[in-house]
Amino acid sequence: MEEGIKLHIHNVSKTYRSDGHEVLAVDEIDLKIRNKEFATIIGPSGCGKSTLLRIVAGLVKPTKGIVRLDGNVISRPGYDRGMVFQSYTLFPWLTVKENIQFGLEISGMPKAQQEEIAQQFIERVGLKGFEKSYPKGLSGGMKQRVAIARALANNPAILLLDEPFGALDAQTRALMQELLTQVWEELHKTILFVTHDVEEAIFLSDRVFIMTARPGKIKAEIDIPLERPRSYEIKATESFLNLKKQALRLIREEAIKAIQCRE
Amino acid sequence: MKGNKEKEWERAPRGLEDFLSPREPIPKRLYLVLALSSFAFFLLVWSVLTYGGFVDPLFLPSPGRVFRAGVDLFVELEFTTDILSSVYRVMSGFIVAALIGVPLGLFMGTFKVAEALTEPVIGFIRYMPASAFIPLFILWLGIGDIEKIAIIFVGSFFQLVLMVAVVAKNVQKEMLETAYTLGARRFQVIWKVLLPASLPGIVDTLRIIVGWAWTYIIVAELVASASGIGYMIISSQRMLRTGNIIFGILTIGMLGLLTDYFFKWLYDRLFPWVE
Numbered sequence A: 001m002e003e004g005i006k007l008h009i010h011n012v013s014k015t016y017r018s019d020g021h022e023v024l025a026v027d028e029i030d031l032k033i034r035n036k037e038f039a040t041i042i043g044p045s046g047c048g049k050s051t052l053l054r055i056v057a058g059l060v061k062p063t064k065g066i067v068r069l070d071g072n073v074i075s076r077p078g079y080d081r082g083m084v085f086q087s088y089t090l091f092p093w094l095t096v097k098e099n100i101q102f103g104l105e106i107s108g109m110p111k112a113q114q115e116e117i118a119q120q121f122i123e124r125v126g127l128k129g130f131e132k133s134y135p136k137g138l139s140g141g142m143k144q145r146v147a148i149a150r151a152l153a154n155n156p157a158i159l160l161l162d163e164p165f166g167a168l169d170a171q172t173r174a175l176m177q178e179l180l181t182q183v184w185e186e187l188h189k190t191i192l193f194v195t196h197d198v199e200e201a202i203f204l205s206d207r208v209f210i211m212t213a214r215p216g217k218i219k220a221e222i223d224i225p226l227e228r229p230r231s232y233e234i235k236a237t238e239s240f241l242n243l244k245k246q247a248l249r250l251i252r253e254e255a256i257k258a259i260q261c262r263e
Numbered sequence B: 001m002k003g004n005k006e007k008e009w010e011r012a013p014r015g016l017e018d019f020l021s022p023r024e025p026i027p028k029r030l031y032l033v034l035a036l037s038s039f040a041f042f043l044l045v046w047s048v049l050t051y052g053g054f055v056d057p058l059f060l061p062s063p064g065r066v067f068r069a070g071v072d073l074f075v076e077l078e079f080t081t082d083i084l085s086s087v088y089r090v091m092s093g094f095i096v097a098a099l100i101g102v103p104l105g106l107f108m109g110t111f112k113v114a115e116a117l118t119e120p121v122i123g124f125i126r127y128m129p130a131s132a133f134i135p136l137f138i139l140w141l142g143i144g145d146i147e148k149i150a151i152i153f154v155g156s157f158f159q160l161v162l163m164v165a166v167v168a169k170n171v172q173k174e175m176l177e178t179a180y181t182l183g184a185r186r187f188q189v190i191w192k193v194l195l196p197a198s199l200p201g202i203v204d205t206l207r208i209i210v211g212w213a214w215t216y217i218i219v220a221e222l223v224a225s226a227s228g229i230g231y232m233i234i235s236s237q238r239m240l241r242t243g244n245i246i247f248g249i250l251t252i253g254m255l256g257l258l259t260d261y262f263f264k265w266l267y268d269r270l271f272p273w274v275e
């Protein structure tokens, strides 16, 4: 096991077969995510980002290649890889608190301890007072905060986030980014985040990977040396804007290539 | 949101075109008035036809006569026994169908193996009308309760299984996947996610199925029976007691409505969390 590497996606490809034709969704991706790193994959929609995350989660089997977490080959889903989806996935029959305790209860943890941990994460994501609410009474932003708290409460080795703010309006989205940054700066979890929003990627991450249009490959990697703790004001600084320019240029080249391929 | 929209209604001036816009909400009171007036209109037409002497009372008795026929039915002809015997048959057939059909439907909607094994067969049987089984079941089982219950079972079971399977299939895939990534094993995903997520859909399916069961029982009792609401209707026909027939039909309607409301009430009580 390589020093400081948490997750190694090793030459992973995925071909979907449906009704006789094949779709190469992910093409020979090799990616190393460092321990306690906030890494983001950015790419156009349909390029295989969700597929890649599902493979890491163990929900989809790769056609080729393997994924190692802490050196161990992944073969199926487990609590050590928590995941948050873009669509709302709270269990609607459970309250906010019960949702957050779901994984803990399954692990057989004593009730008192479950409640203590749940309470701690409810406060961390700013949902105090909503413990007993059902998801139906929550806004989209609140639902995603519960989903993040639920994944974190389980204390996974890595957190996988698949466009978790994709369905939110711009203002809520910005606030959620701040909240996630703050949580990350406190907990230093290894995070693999997926988005198609350049600003979001730069604001949150230590490193950004740019993925090509389908079949998805990693085209480039940008280090984000912006200092922490980060606040929303950083989005207007020169260094931020330079990084944004650099990323946009790379993405544009990709988009042009994708269009030419189609023609 | 909804509340605001209704309040705007109170203030804004309205023309007829506002009430005839597709799916636009209308004030609650207007809704109630319209609903009641449809009943009133029905009753009015009936009254004009009968009290006005436009039709032969032998074929269509007046509302008052039907009411009196109803009283007689309960007081002199033990109609309560008939009602209870129909209710008993419907509920027995329905409950047996639900006890077997719900788990089977869940299996079908959850596992492709179960789907392949059962779907084609059930999909085929479903298109055989339950009422066509009546002559066969009379030969096999006689004309007692068992035969009636068997008809109800055939009429509800196959539809129920397919509908429950669809409910289970429609459970959002990401919800199951989330459970896996929270450490749940397959069995736990089924028990703790798939099942609770399907329950509201199952109760709603049961509500629809029990409504159909009511139509099957009447057909079965009309064909051959010694008790039940359908039996009362067919014997009244022989004696030209149209008042009894109409009262019987209204009774079935009321019972259907009651079961429907019971299931709706149950749904609201059990699933306050549904959006």
Ligand SMILES: Nc1ncnc2c1ncn2[C@@H]1O[C@H](COP(=O)(O)OP(=O)(O)O)[C@@H](O)[C@H]1O
Residues within 6 Å of the ligand: A016, A017, A018, A023, A024, A025, A043, A044, A045, A046, A047, A048, A049, A050, A051, A052, A214
């Ligand atoms: N279960 C599936 N079966 C067949 N094709 C799929 C499946 N899931 C995704 N795909 C295809 O794979 C490609 C990548 O999809 P996805 O990973 O969802 O991309 P992204 O998340 O980047 O939008 C798309 O062309 C999509 O249609």
Ligand SMILES: [Mg+2]
Residues within 6 Å of the ligand: A046, A049, A050, A051, A162, A163
């Ligand atoms: Mg996606």
